[in-house]
Amino acid sequence: MPRDEFRQFGHEIVDFIADYFENIESFPVLSQNKPGDLTAALPKSAPLAGEDFGNVIKDVNNLILPAVTHWNHPNFHGLFSTSASSPGVLGEMLSAAFDMKAMLWRTSPASTELESVVVDWLRQMVGLPVEFRGLIYDTASISTLHALAMARERLNLGIRDKGMSGRTDLPLLRIYCSEHTHSSIDKAVILLGFGARSIVKIPSNDRFEIDVEKLREAIADDKAAGHLPLCVVATIGTTATTSIDNVNRVADICERNGIFLHVDAAYSGSAAIVPEFQSYFKGWERADSIVMNPHKWLFTPFDLSVLYVKDLDLLKQTFSLVAEYLKVTETVMNQMDYGIQLGRRFRSLKLWFVMRYFGQEGLIARIREHCRLARLFANWIDADPDFEMMAPVPFALVCFRACPSGVEDLNALNERIMNEINASGEAYLSHTMLNGKFTLRLSVGNIRVEERHLQKVWKILKSKIGAVGEH
Amino acid sequence: MPRDEFRQFGHEIVDFIADYFENIESFPVLSQNKPGDLTAALPKSAPLAGEDFGNVIKDVNNLILPAVTHWNHPNFHGLFSTSASSPGVLGEMLSAAFDMKAMLWRTSPASTELESVVVDWLRQMVGLPVEFRGLIYDTASISTLHALAMARERLNLGIRDKGMSGRTDLPLLRIYCSEHTHSSIDKAVILLGFGARSIVKIPSNDRFEIDVEKLREAIADDKAAGHLPLCVVATIGTTATTSIDNVNRVADICERNGIFLHVDAAYSGSAAIVPEFQSYFKGWERADSIVMNPHKWLFTPFDLSVLYVKDLDLLKQTFSLVAEYLKVTETVMNQMDYGIQLGRRFRSLKLWFVMRYFGQEGLIARIREHCRLARLFANWIDADPDFEMMAPVPFALVCFRACPSGVEDLNALNERIMNEINASGEAYLSHTMLNGKFTLRLSVGNIRVEERHLQKVWKILKSKIGAVGEH
Numbered sequence: 053m054p055r056d057e058f059r060q061f062g063h064e065i066v067d068f069i070a071d072y073f074e075n076i077e078s079f080p081v082l083s084q085n086k087p088g089d090l091t092a093a094l095p096k097s098a099p100l101a102g103e104d105f106g107n108v109i110k111d112v113n114n115l116i117l118p119a120v121t122h123w124n125h126p127n128f129h130g131l132f133s134t135s136a137s138s139p140g141v142l143g144e145m146l147s148a149a150f151d152m153k154a155m156l157w158r159t160s161p162a163s164t165e166l167e168s169v170v171v172d173w174l175r176q177m178v179g180l181p182v183e184f185r186g187l188i189y190d191t192a193s194i195s196t197l198h199a200l201a202m203a204r205e206r207l208n209l210g211i212r213d214k215g216m217s218g219r220t221d222l223p224l225l226r227i228y229c230s231e232h233t234h235s236s237i238d239k240a241v242i243l244l245g246f247g248a249r250s251i252v253k254i255p256s257n258d259r260f261e262i263d264v265e266k267l268r269e270a271i272a273d274d275k276a277a278g279h280l281p282l283c284v285v286a287t288i289g290t291t292a293t294t295s296i297d298n299v300n301r302v303a304d305i306c307e308r309n310g311i312f313l314h315v316d317a318a319y320s321g322s323a324a325i326v327p328e329f330q331s332y333f334k335g336w337e338r339a340d341s342i343v344m345n346p347h348k349w350l351f352t353p354f355d356l357s358v359l360y361v362k363d364l365d366l367l368k369q370t371f372s373l374v375a376e377y378l379k380v381t382e383t384v385m386n387q388m389d390y391g392i393q394l395g396r397r398f399r400s401l402k403l404w405f406v407m408r409y410f411g412q413e414g415l416i417a418r419i420r421e422h423c424r425l426a427r428l429f430a431n432w433i434d435a436d437p438d439f440e441m442m443a444p445v446p447f448a449l450v451c452f453r454a455c456p457s458g459v460e461d462l463n464a465l466n467e468r469i470m471n472e473i474n475a476s477g478e479a480y481l482s483h484t485m486l487n488g489k490f491t492l493r494l495s496v497g498n499i500r501v502e503e504r505h506l507q508k509v510w511k512i513l514k515s516k517i518g519a520v521g522e523h
Numbered sequence: 524m525p526r527d528e529f530r531q532f533g534h535e536i537v538d539f540i541a542d543y544f545e546n547i548e549s550f551p552v553l554s555q556n557k558p559g560d561l562t563a564a565l566p567k568s569a570p571l572a573g574e575d576f577g578n579v580i581k582d583v584n585n586l587i588l589p590a591v592t593h594w595n596h597p598n599f600h601g602l603f604s605t606s607a608s609s610p611g612v613l614g615e616m617l618s619a620a621f622d623m624k625a626m627l628w629r630t631s632p633a634s635t636e637l638e639s640v641v642v643d644w645l646r647q648m649v650g651l652p653v654e655f656r657g658l659i660y661d662t663a664s665i666s667t668l669h670a671l672a673m674a675r676e677r678l679n680l681g682i683r684d685k686g687m688s689g690r691t692d693l694p695l696l697r698i699y700c701s702e703h704t705h706s707s708i709d710k711a712v713i714l715l716g717f718g719a720r721s722i723v724k725i726p727s728n729d730r731f732e733i734d735v736e737k738l739r740e741a742i743a744d745d746k747a748a749g750h751l752p753l754c755v756v757a758t759i760g761t762t763a764t765t766s767i768d769n770v771n772r773v774a775d776i777c778e779r780n781g782i783f784l785h786v787d788a789a790y791s792g793s794a795a796i797v798p799e800f801q802s803y804f805k806g807w808e809r810a811d812s813i814v815m816n817p818h819k820w821l822f823t824p825f826d827l828s829v830l831y832v833k834d835l836d837l838l839k840q841t842f843s844l845v846a847e848y849l850k851v852t853e854t855v856m857n858q859m860d861y862g863i864q865l866g867r868r869f870r871s872l873k874l875w876f877v878m879r880y881f882g883q884e885g886l887i888a889r890i891r892e893h894c895r896l897a898r899l900f901a902n903w904i905d906a907d908p909d910f911e912m913m914a915p916v917p918f919a920l921v922c923f924r925a926c927p928s929g930v931e932d933l934n935a936l937n938e939r940i941m942n943e944i945n946a947s948g949e950a951y952l953s954h955t956m957l958n959g960k961f962t963l964r965l966s967v968g969n970i971r972v973e974e975r976h977l978q979k980v981w982k983i984l985k986s987k988i989g990a991v992g993e994h
Contacts, residue, residue, distance in 0.1 A: 053608070053609035053610060053880070055541045055542070055544065055545045056541075057609075058537070058540070058541045058544070058609040058612075058613075059537060059538060059541045061613060062534075062537030062538075062540065062541065062613060062616075063533075063534050063537055065537075065613050065616050065617060066529070066530060066533030066534055066536075066537055066616070067530060067533075068617075069529070069533065069616065069617070069620040070526045070527075070529045070530045070533065071526070072620060073526065073529070073620070074526045082629060083629070083632045083633070085632050087628060087632070087853060087855045088636070089632075089636075090632060090633060090636040090637065090640075091636045091639065091640055094637075094640050096643075097644055097647055098644040098645075098647070098648060098878045098879070098882070098883050099878070099879055099882045099883065100882055100883050100884055101882040101884055101885075102879070102880055102881045102882035102884070102885045103879045103880065103882065105610060105613075105876075105879075105880055107879075108610075108875075108876055108879050108880065112617065116633050116637070116872070117633075119632040119633035119636065119637075120621055120623065120631070120632075120633045121623065121629060121630050121631055121632065121633075123621070123622050123623055123624065123630070124620075124621075124622060130630070131624075131626075131630070134622065134624075135622065136619060136620060136621075136622035137524070138524035138528075138529040139524060139576060139579075140619070141616070141619045141620050142529075142532060142533060142536055142576075144615060144616065144618075144619035145533075145536050145537075145540065145612070145615065145616045145619070146536060146539075146540070146583065147615075148607060148611070148612045148615035148616070148824040148873075149540040149543060149544070149595075149607060149612050149824075150591055150594070150595075150607075151594050151595060151605065151606065151607035151824050151825050152591065152592065152594055152825075153594065153602075153605075153825055155602075157558060158553060158554070158592060159592050159594075159601070159602070160591070160592055161554045161556050161558070161560075161561060161590040161591075161592065162554070162561060162587050162588075162590035162591045162592075165559070165560075165561040165562045165590065166561065166565075166587070166590075168562065169561075169562055169565045172567075173568055173569040174569075176568055176569070177569060190661055190864065190868075191864045191865065191866060192865075193863050193864045193865050194863065194864060197714075197863065201714060204716075210718075211716060211718060212713050212718065212719060213718055213719045213720055214718045214720055215687075215695075215696070215712075215716055215717040215718020215719075215720060215721050216686070216687035216688050216693075216716045216717075216718070217687050217693040217694065217695055217696040217716075217717060217718075217721070217751075218693060218694055218695025218696070218750065219693075220691045222687075222688045222689060222690075223688065223689055224686075224688055224689025225686070225688040225689070234846070235844050235845075235846045235865070236865060238844050239842065239844055239863055239865075240863070241686075242683055242844075243668075243672060243714070243715065243863055244714065244715070244716055245675075245682060245686055245687045245688075245715055245716025245717070246686040246687075246688060246716070247681075247682060247683065247684055247685045247686020247687070247688075248683060248684045248685075248686075249684055249685055249686060250686050250688070279689065280688075291846070292846075292847070353619040353620075353622050354622055354623075354624055354866065354868055355866070355868055371710065371713075373706050373709050373710055373713075374706075375705070375706045375762070375763075376763070376954075376955050376956045382558060384558045392664050392665065392668065392710055392711070392714055393661065393662045393664045393665060394662065394663075394664050394706070394707060394710075395662060395825065395826070397661075397825055397826055401587070402619075404579075405576075405579055407569045407570070408569070408570055408573070408574045408576075408578075408579050409524070409573055409574065409576055409579065410573050411569070411570045411571055411572040411573035411574065412569050412570065412571050413571055413572055413573070414572075414573045483847075484847050485847045
């Protein structure tokens with residue numbers, strides 16, 4: 053593409069994005085497409101001859117945009133609300149252009165070094181000690197996979213070389229986590245060859261935190277049965293309710309038993325930069341590894357997950373494997389040695405842009421405000437007899453349900469309310485089941501979210517209950 | 524960031540990229556930084572207050588740019604030469620802005636459906652039958668990991684549920700590949716818990732292709748010993764020399780023994796769109812899974828790897844795990860069911876842009892030209908007594924070495940030549956060892972590469988030999 057053409061279409065796309073962010077509230081949150089709509093609108097095969105790029109941009113407007121569910125919409129409250137800030141998007145543009153594959157230091161000094169610097173900045177911001185070294189992966193699923201692979205390597209059972217099949221000397225390996233732990237743990241355990249039966253799901257207490265006493269018992273029982281504890285996963289900010297496991301007490305058990313401790317702070321980690329939330333993170337500095345996702349709540353475009361580990365050499369020992377064509381003489385950090393992926397995108401650039409543009413103070417203020425808004429919404433729930441809170445609100449997720457008197461099947465009611473709201477495109481909520489109760493989840497995390505957005509959701513919710521009353 | 528500010532800095536970055544691509548040859552290919560230079564130039568901590576974004580752009584120019592190894596430089600001939608085309612970069616810009624996490628169809632209909640459409644376009648272009656269904660992952664390492672996980676699942680040994688530890692009923696599982704197979708296979712095998720001893724590296728013939736007879740013997744021996752063959756990996760376009768395993772003959776063996784066949788075409792797959800190269804891919808339609816990387820040789824910014832599988836249900840069975848907050852009622856493809864990562868970036872957009880802008884004909888013409896250039900360079904080598912070819916050139920990689928008469932240690936000579944060229948910033952070559960011989964690798968794959976770039980390398984190489992003669 054000639055320089056002037058790239059310039060022209062690049063400016064058009066920048067303007068498109070600027071308008072998109074500005075007008076984001078004019079779109080339905082959830083795409084109003086039906087399954088198959090986009091597919092049906094596209095040709096069955098790639099064009100033989102090249103097309104004018106202007107046509108492509110037209111199709112973005114006419115075909116792609118209606119098929120987008122707008123994660124950037126401030127009324128996207130489902131799953132975890134996230135957003136791509138403008139400086140983050142600018143960072144992605146440049147990373148795409150540089151197109152470095154960080155395998156060796158020499159193939160991408162910028163990516164290798166900026167990553168180390170930026171994850172160390174983040175480490176300081178969240179108050180972790182200097183012994184933690186960070187690496188950037190794509191997603192928490194992959195970060196967690198690496199953590200559990202490290203735990204396996206640390207057992208010194210020769211699994212890297214001899215594997216687990218065709219052996220009779222391996223006890224059953226066990227991984228412990230609460231019933232509220234994220235499914236990425238299950239997936240990693242399965243992928244690593246431990247099998248689902250290796251996962252011991254410890255019940256949680258009435259605040260959805262791991263029952264530490266039951267964890268202690270499970271480990272003792274397993275050891276008595278000849279099983280080998282491999283790892284405990286504690287979560288700060290579970291996905292269903294953002295509940296907080298007592299990491300200090302879990303760490304006591306891990307230390308006593310010599311078990312690898314992984315802390316999942318994929319969602320909440322960003323909140324550790326806010327001084328008054330530091331207390332939620334007590335004990336995480338005792339972990340062997342911690343995952344946190346700036347692409348969730350630090351306004352960084354997807355994907356960027358950080359894994360902090362204390363023993364970087366162990367991570368290298370788990371993964372390093374150097375083919376001849378990748379051998380070099382420099383004694384430097386070659387990122388390919390620290391993970392399953394040989395090459396890495398230049399992800400640190402966008403996080404660096406975000407940190408510099410907003411500054412620590414700007415990031416703290418935004419996360420603090422999200423948590424204030426969530427507590428405000430929780431207050432409205434608390435004060436209304438037609439609604440009830442279903443879980444505490446340590447961060448910026450509100451778990452609640454409608455409970456108007458005279459309605460027998462509250463689960464059906466709440467499911468209907470959620471589906472109606474989502475289908476309308478006005479807002480997007482998701483749900484979870486807590487003790488058999490269908491629970492609505494409202495997540496506050498968008499960089500553009502304001503009090504009026506929560507007022508809008510609240511008004512809609514109230515109108516749904518009004519409609520129930522009229523039946 | 525206010526709309527006008529984003530517009531201003533967005534345009535600045537677009538112009539920066541336009542100029543960067545235009546002036547790419549003015550940069551040294553390999554960064555001239557020393558390890559630690561960038562780190563030393565950056566503050567130790569993130570700024571407390573937000574900064575003017577103009578300062579950030581200044582630092583990109585002053586600090587980041589000198590630390591970039593320019594994969595976009597047409598004289599980057601190391602590893603595999605790749606490049607980010609302009610339409611691909613424009614696609615990444617938009618993907619970053621939409622910031623969708625494709626887990627559920629409903630959270631990203633555009634990403635879910637466009638991905639299926641685009642990988643089907645690519646399937647047709649490379650001539651694979653309709654039974655192959657494609658999924659986009661980040662890297663070939665991850666695609667391959669999924670393929671081997673599927674192979675494990677297909678064994679029906681209950682590994683997903685029971686795992687491999689604490690069992691005495693599992694035979695040693697074995698994975699077969701040639702000694703030239705990419706290290707990502709080794710990494711996947713280790714990660715999946717098979718252990719390095721599960722990998723059987725079959726010797727290759729004098730064309731660096733898997734010795735099929737030895738493969739047959741190894742499998743027969745293993746079966747006689749009570750081991751269980753799990754998978755064979757055949758490669759079309761190995762990393763060291765782009766050699767091509769005889770997939771048809773390998774497939775015969777796999778079919779006879781009921782073994783899963785994975786084909787690694789990560790590098791070469793893009794060349795299958797060129798009609799006269801189709802013969803190199805004979806038999807790959809018999810594979811259970813195939814990986815190819817548009818981010819390598821289809822002008823798509825990193826990362827975008829496609830895994831084609833015949834049995835999509837098996838892939839789902841390997842990975843599906845649905846938490847309550849992700850349960851939905853639509854009967855649609857939810858991409859989270861097909862991989863280790865819960866969420867996926869909107870990667871298909873950039874590939875769609877590339878396919879439409881260049882058209883099939885434009886892409887074919889560029890890859891054809893790269894192969895022509897590589898053969899031309901090989902002809903220069905062939906015609907010069909001071910140099911010799913070290914491997915056939917089916918695609919666009921030339922393996923060669925200098926061999927002037929009178930030099931005793933040719934390995935040392937060629938290593939020195941490579942290091943001098945790389946250090947100069949004039950061009951970047953990498954190497955491999957073939958039968959103990961230090962071999963230079965020249966990869967042609969950049970969208971901006973022309974004959975003059977190869978002439979430049981050839982001239983430098985000749986001058987190095989001239990210098991030898993003068994000693």
